[in-house]
Amino acid sequence: MELTETSQMDPRALNATSVNADAAQDESDDAQLLKITAASSNPKMFTLPWEKPLSTWPQELLVNLPRGISRHVVRFVHVGDEVYAMKEITRLVAEREYELLRRLQKLELPTVTPIAVVTGRHDANGSPLEAILVTRHLKFSLPYRALFARNLRPDTAERLIDALAVLMVRLHLAGFYWGDVSLSNVLFLRDADAFSAFLVDAETGDLHASLTDGQREYDIDLARTNIIGELMDLNSGDLLPKGVDEVSVGNRLVDRYHSLWGALTDVEDFNPDEMWKIEKRINRLNELGFDVDELEMKTAADGKRVLVRPRVVDAGYASRKLLRLTGLDVQENQARRLLNDLDAYRASTWREGEELEIVATDWMREVFEPTVHMIPPEYRSQIDPAQFFHEVLDHRWFLAEKAGHDVPMGEAVASYIKNVLPQYKLDTAETQAINEDADSGVIDDQATYHDVEDDAENDSDAAVWSH
Ligand SMILES: Nc1ncnc2c1ncn2[C@@H]1O[C@H](COP(=O)(O)OP(=O)(O)O)[C@@H](O)[C@H]1O
Ligand SMILES: [Mg+2]
Numbered sequence: 339m340e341l342t343e344t345s346q347m348d349p350r351a352l353n354a355t356s357v358n359a360d361a362a363q364d365e366s367d368d369a370q371l372l373k374i375t376a377a378s379s380n381p382k383m384f385t386l387p388w389e390k391p392l393s394t395w396p397q398e399l400l401v402n403l404p405r406g407i408s409r410h411v412v413r414f415v416h417v418g419d420e421v422y423a424m425k426e427i428t429r430l431v432a433e434r435e436y437e438l439l440r441r442l443q444k445l446e447l448p449t450v451t452p453i454a455v456v457t458g459r460h461d462a463n464g465s466p467l468e469a470i471l472v473t474r475h476l477k478f479s480l481p482y483r484a485l486f487a488r489n490l491r492p493d494t495a496e497r498l499i500d501a502l503a504v505l506m507v508r509l510h511l512a513g514f515y516w517g518d519v520s521l522s523n524v525l526f527l528r529d530a531d532a533f534s535a536f537l538v539d540a541e542t543g544d545l546h547a548s549l550t551d552g553q554r555e556y557d558i559d560l561a562r563t564n565i566i567g568e569l570m571d572l573n574s575g576d577l578l579p580k581g582v583d584e585v586s587v588g589n590r591l592v593d594r595y596h597s598l599w600g601a602l603t604d605v606e607d608f609n610p611d612e613m614w615k616i617e618k619r620i621n622r623l624n625e626l627g628f629d630v631d632e633l634e635m636k637t638a639a640d641g642k643r644v645l646v647r648p649r650v651v652d653a654g655y656a657s658r659k660l661l662r663l664t665g666l667d668v669q670e671n672q673a674r675r676l677l678n679d680l681d682a683y684r685a686s687t688w689r690e691g692e693e694l695e696i697v698a699t700d701w702m703r704e705v706f707e708p709t710v711h712m713i714p715p716e717y718r719s720q721i722d723p724a725q726f727f728h729e730v731l732d733h734r735w736f737l738a739e740k741a742g743h744d745v746p747m748g749e750a751v752a753s754y755i756k757n758v759l760p761q762y763k764l765d766t767a768e769t770q771a772i773n774e775d776a777d778s779g780v781i782d783d784q785a786t787y788h789d790v791e792d793d794a795e796n797d798s799d800a801a802v803w804s805h
Contacts, residue, residue, distance in 0.1 A: 375433075376454035376472075377440070382418040383472075388459045391467060392426040404764060404772040406481030406522045406538070407779040414475055421475035422453055429457045429469040431541060436471055438540045445512050448505060449537040450476050450525070476536055478722045479525035482568070484764060484772050486577045494579065495569060495587045498526060501535035502565075503594035504627075506557065507602065509537065515553050517542035520564035522779075530671035530728045558595055562588040601626060607643045616646055623648060627670045629655045663698040664706075668724035675728045679705070705747075712751045720762045730754045 374383055387395055392411045401414040401421050411426045427435075432455045439452035450473040459467035482498060491497075502524055509516060516523075516537070523539035546553075566588035572578045601623065608615055620630050634647045656673035660666055668676065683701045684690060709730060710723035734750030 371458045372456070372460075373458045374454050374456050375436070377452075380417060380420070380453075383454065383456075386415065386417070388456060388470070389461055389467070391461070392424055392470065401475070402766060402769050402773075403475070404481055404484035404769050405776040406483060406525075407776050408522070408539075409779060409781050411780060412776075421477075423450070423473045423475050425471045425473075426468050427471060427541075429455075432457070432469040432471040435541050438543055438545060439473065441545055442509075442512075442514065442537070442540065447508055447512055447514070447537070448534065449540065450474065473538075476525050476527070476538075478720070478725070479527050479536060481772070481776070482521040482524070482526060483572070483577070483775065484769075485526060486572055487764070487768055487772060488761065492579045492581060495582050496590060497531075497533050498535070499565070499587055499591045500594055501526060501529075501533040502561070503591055503598055505535040505537065506561065506595055507598045510549055510554050510557070510599070511602065513546040513548050515544045515546060515549055516540075516557050517544065517560075519557055519561035521568045522564075527669055528722065528725045529669035530675050530725070532671050534669045534671075554599075558592055562592055565591060598626065602628060602648065605645050605647045607638055607645050609642070610644055613644075619646075620648070624655050627655055629658070663695060664702050666702075666706075666724065668722070672722075672724040672728055675731065676706070676724060679727075679731060709747060709751055712755065714755060714759075717759055717762060720764070721759070729758065733758060 372388055376383070386399070392413055395413060395415070399415050401416055403414050403421070405412055405414070408425070413424050415422050415424055425432075436452045436455045439449055442449045443451060453472040453474055456470040456472065459469065461467055485494060485498070498521070502519075502521070505524065506516070506519065518539065518541065523537070525536045525538050526533045527536065566584045569578060569582070569584040569587055573582075573584065578584075606615075606619065616633065623630055630648045636645050637643070638645050654670055656677055657668055657670050660668065660673040660676055663680070664676075666673075666676065680694075680698055680701050683705055684692070684694070684697045687697075687700075689697050706727060709727055713721065713723065713726055730747075730751050733754040734745055734747065737745040737750055737753060
């Protein structure tokens with residue numbers, strides 16, 4: 339039984355650290371029984387083959403979506419109607435990461451959502467297996483390597499960096515020290531013409547009341563080094579668009595981070611008769627996507643000036659407004675675009691005097707929904723409806739400019755689907771190549787897998803996997 343399974347396995351998967359659990363973990367009684375710790379229950383979780391190492395789970399349970407480079411075995415799994423990401427790691431690390439992700443979610447930070455920790459796994463022979471951390475697969479997200487596998491705008495690396503700078507500032511403001519910032523530990527969502535970044539790997543992180551400048555600088559410095567390395571790696575695989583300089587992209591992160599941090603936290607001083615300038619500062623923060631809850635004001639020592647610092651800055655200004663109006667939960671730049679379209683709709687239907695809530699309901703029914711209903715079924719899992727809408731608006735504008743007159747929405751949608759949307763398709767072979775690359779980073783634990791690995795090396799079938 340063991341052998342049959344082994345010969346069908348990818349040898350790299352056999353090298354995974356996570357096939358066997360560390361004996362020390364099994365000392366407590368608790369660890370002897372399969373245990374699923376979850377905030378809410380999904381009964382389908384009990385039907386999964388926990389008694390098998392994750393790298394040997396049957397194909398039909400798995401979802402073939404692109405993954406980033408990882409140290410551990412990670413797989414996407416169908417669980418009922420949902421797709422979960424499973425990561426096989428030691429119990430202590432799984433429990434810690436689960437708790438940390440829960441706390442970050444409570445702080446409304448952009449991270450993957452933790453679902454469960456599964457411990458007390460054993461194989462058919464009763465030998466212990468490592469724990470599994472379960473998170474919800476972040477829909478429409480892409481690891482950076484998948485983004486670079488597409489024909490991209492030359493400024494993609496920069497746009498990813500800008501998103502990462504925002505993510506780091508948000509995490510740091512909340513007191514989260516990451517400890518392992520890299521492009522591989524971030525997921526990207528398209529957000530209108532930009533990207534939004536989400537934290538995916540919190541394993542090395544720590545939540546504090548606040549961070550020292552030294553801690554923040556350490557995170558930034560490591561991010562810079564890792565990014566430069568990751569981009570060089572892409573470049574050597576011929577995946578980086580021409581003319582991208584890895585070091586200057588790495589430096590851009592440092593600059594963007596500092597200017598955003600400054601905009602959010604600097605204390606400014608004003609003369610008492612210049613208070614209007616405060617409003618300007620708040621507007622600027624809103625434009626950056628941050629909401630200002632209150633202002634900290636105090637009089638300077640000379641008594642002549644007022645020191646002002648914005649407090650409780652929170653991201654998602656436009657997206658919260660759109661959510662309130664329409665129930666749509668989308669990324670910040672997408673929300674801005676949708677709100678602009680809503681405004682244009684209100685103006686063009688001569689309803690400026692009417693309440694925005696009511697106009698928004700009509701806009702949803704008459705404009706947004708009919709458009710996104712036209713997304714062909716095979717693309718529904720690949721493009722976010724709000725992103726589709728945004729891109730159709732761009733495309734419509736492009737067509738109108740070319741034609742010299744307005745183009746009806748229906749025509750723009752049809753042309754977009756035919757001419758632009760196919761770029762989104764990541765085919766099976768491409769995804770497979772990305773995932774093979776991702777697995778090549780899984781750590782090789784010789785001590786634990788010596789026997790298994792030897793088997794794989796001597797197994798002629800194993801050669802099949804090297805393609
Ligand atoms: N919830 C998730 N949604 C989407 N992708 C995920 C999720 N969890 C993990 N991944 C993918 O798996 C990769 C590896 O996960 P990560 O937690 O970084 O593992 P490791 O600790 O081994 O580095 C990530 O780069 C990401 O592409
Ligand atoms: Mg990682």
